[in-house]
Each structure stands twice: as structure tokens, then as C-alpha cells.
Amino acid sequence: MRFAFHKMHGLGNDFVVVDARVTAFPVDAALARGIADRHRGIGCDQLILLEPARDADLTMRIFNADGSEVEACGNATRCVAALVGGDVAIATAGGLLHASAAGGGANVDMGGPRFDWDGIPLAYAMDTLTMPVGWEGLAQPAAVNVGNPHVIFFVPDLDAVDLARLGPLIEHDPLFPQRINVNVAQMLAPDHIRLAVWERGAGLTRACGTGACATAVAAIRRGLASGPLTVTLPGGPLVIDWVPGGRILMRGPATHVFSGEADTDAFR
Incomplete structure (x- = not known):
């Protein structure tokens, strides 16, 4: 055809x-x-x-x-x-x-994000703002569903994380029955996040729009940031805005x- x-x-x-x-x-x-x-x-x-x-x-x-x-x-x-x-x-x-x-x-x-454990979905109930789980050096992520499921780890040094190795381990963990997108974020300022993403089914990507949205939402929920904020990925920046209870707005090329x-x- x-x-x-x-x-x-x-x-x-x-x-x-x-x-x-x-x-x-x-x-x-x-x-x-x-x-x-x-x-x-x-x-x-x-x-x-x-x-x-x-x-x-x-x-x-x-x-x-x-x-x-x-x-x-x-x-x-x-x-x-x-x-x-x-x-x-x-x-x-x-x-x-x-x-x-x-x-x-x-x-x-x-649209609006979801935070309920069965809306992520997770295999069993837990707090999705600070999850009591970890994989080697990555621990206590937040979970957000923005149309697809994400976990977000906030770390002091993004370059120290071997996401190519840890990403697939987390993606396929039984905790995530539909697999998961894995985000590792470093706060550069209250309005600026540096981000790397392991996408389920695709691996490391130059950019992930839903990952940027989920990470911005998690940072705002944790009191680390306020919108609008810039999320810089390996491929470049996106601008994300969200007010708790509202809808996520994304702007980019x-x-x-x-x-x-x-x-x-x-x-x-």
C-alpha cells in the first residue's frame, strides 16, 4: 500500500x-x-x-x-x-x-493531571506525591498521569544518573502494570528545571512533552517551583504552566x- x-x-x-x-x-x-x-x-x-x-x-x-x-x-x-x-x-x-x-x-x-494511585496506574495504593519506593540511587519519586503515566525523580545532579541503565528497570517494574515513563529532574531555579526522560517503548529521547508537563506539575505540587516555568530537555526548552486544580498549558516549537x-x- x-x-x-x-x-x-x-x-x-x-x-x-x-x-x-x-x-x-x-x-x-x-x-x-x-x-x-x-x-x-x-x-x-x-x-x-x-x-x-x-x-x-x-x-x-x-x-x-x-x-x-x-x-x-x-x-x-x-x-x-x-x-x-x-x-x-x-x-x-x-x-x-x-x-x-x-x-x-x-x-x-x-488537560488536568491525575494523582490517584489507580489512575496512574500503580499496582497497589500509595501516596503518589512522595512514593515510598526506590531503585538504587533513585528514590521517592512523584507519580503523575497527564494522559500517560509518569514517575519523576528530583536529584541534585542529573549528570550523575545512568538513566540508560535504570530507565528500563523502572519502566518494566511490576509496580507499573501499564509500564511507566521515567523522568529525572534537576531544579536549576524555582522557574527552571533540567530534565531527562526514559520513554516507555522508545527509550531515551531528545524531548518528551508529557514528561515536561508531569515534571512541572510534580515540582509545583512539592513546592519546588511555580508556573510558568521552563523545562530544558536535551533537545531544548519547553514552557509549562499549571495552577493546582487547573489545566496544564504547554508552549514549544x-x-x-x-x-x-x-x-x-x-x-x-
């Missing part, structure tokens, strides 16, 4: 975007893995599929590089808004998002790299 695609990225978190609002594009885990493969495919962190929606402008489906389908992706949401243009309501498995294209990027209303066509037979 021949299909058109767009290669895009948000701060280096890169996507293959397929617009299937007119012509259906069936995707399974094997095809998603093949397209995402950086040696034999197009290459991306996530495959983004746009489909029709009943109560929104479009539906966004998100497939990680390992073929798993996930609920939300903040960087992809900005890219979709920039691609479509204007104001757009986007239906996702994690909820309805509202975004608007703006100045080479987009502003996104990411989105880049269209190129457009192309391919055949699904090449990826199987």
Missing part, C-alpha cells in the same frame, strides 16, 4: 505523521516497528496516525518505536497542530486536547523536516 507521510520533530523527539483522515491506513505493531526502524525504515521515536473523529477535528493515534500504542504525546500534539494549522481539537486515547499553531510551534492545553511517500511492503 502506497502512503504519504510527513517527517516532523519537537525538540528532536521525531515522528512519522500519516494523515489517514480520507484514506484509511491500517497499522499493526509490526508495521509501526518497521516504519520507526532507523536503519531499515523511515526512522522515528513515534509513528503518528491521524484519523477522523466524531467529536473533535481529528483523532491522533500514537505508536512507539517498539510497536506499542500509547495514550498521549505532547511533542506530537504540537507537531499535529503546526501541520494542520489554526486551532484544532485532537481526540486521543488519553483525552481531548486543544492546540493552536503559533510562531513555528504550538500552544497546547494538555514544532518542526516540519520533509514529506515523502513509501510503500508498506518495504517495512514488513
